[in-house]
Amino acid sequence: MVDSVEVSGLVKSYGPLRAVDGIDFSVRPGEVFSFLGPNGAGKTTTVEILEGLRKRSGGDVRVLGLDPWHELDRLRTRIGVTPQDFHFFPKLTPREAIQLYARLFDVRPDVAELLAHVELADKADDHYDVLSGGQRQKLGVALALVNDPELCFLDEPTTGLDPRARRSIWEVIRRLRSEGRTVFLTTHYLDEAEQLADRISIINLGKIVATGRPDEIITRYGRHDRLRIVGDPGLAGHLGPLGFTVQEVPNGVEIELGSKAEALRALEAVSASGLRWDSFSTRRETLEDVFLRLVGRIDEGMLRIGGRENGGAP
DSSP states (O other), X not given: OOOSEEEEEEEEEETTEEEEEEEEEEEOTTOEEEEEOOTXXXXXXXXXXXXXXXXXXXXXXXXXXXXXXXXXXXXXXXXEEEOTTOOOOTTOOHHHHHHHHHHHHTOOOOHHHHHHHTTOGGGTTSOGGGSOHHHHHHHHHHHHTTTOOSEEEEESTTTTOOHHHHHHHXXXXXXXXXXXXXXXXXXXXXXXHHHHOSEEEEEETTEEEEEEOHHHHHXXXXXXXXXXXXXXXXXHHHHGGGTOOEEEETTEEEEEOSSHHHHXXXXXXXXXXXXXXXXXXXXXXOHHHHHHHHHHHHHHHHHHTTOOSOOOOO
């Protein structure tokens, strides 16, 4: 099966500045793929190249088997795009917006079904300017679906939304995947990527620094689980000679765990110490923890070798 997106050696230069520096990744049909990176990493530049909005400087790109720069007329009927900070005409309703887009694409979607699909059926005849932030983003997704696309680009679809509205958009994205559509998701919310994405790529300073399933990346780049004991800081001195990797933290100690058995052994050692302890909890690293470490490590590495002109353009 041909990948929905294939990127090989992609380069985008602005004079001496390489905003995208020879990256490779692919997106499989029917998956939610999340593209992550800090501001200026080259993320938006890459996405605009995939959407046919920006010409690449080098490398090869195929979206649904087509070159997005040279074959955009053929590609635009097969993709849907929801831009970051989606805005629309203030006095048009969601029903009218879909009808307008349908004329532009020369298609005849079932308007009521499409509005129900993004949970806007009860807002079909409300003006855009009275919709909430979450409802506006849902309308943006609905318009991206007017032409029944195989691949949807969703750029920061939940930015600025409250937690309930974010979760509502998550359900829409899950529904798109259940229909067999491919979703290319960019987001600054690491928990969002961890919850929704089948696979992710992290870009920093124009280069891909990690690709894989969220759990794979956490396992590969994350630290061991930790057992936190709230109690006497002197526990660190007691546990260290017993072979535990332990450090003092505010109001207690934190023990690095290599296995569940080690957690049980640590608790037994704490109980036998005779020192005060009040409670314990375990913590596993999240995608956000790993993301911050990867991005920070790359930045520090660049500084150690004297830096380079490779900050991504917006």
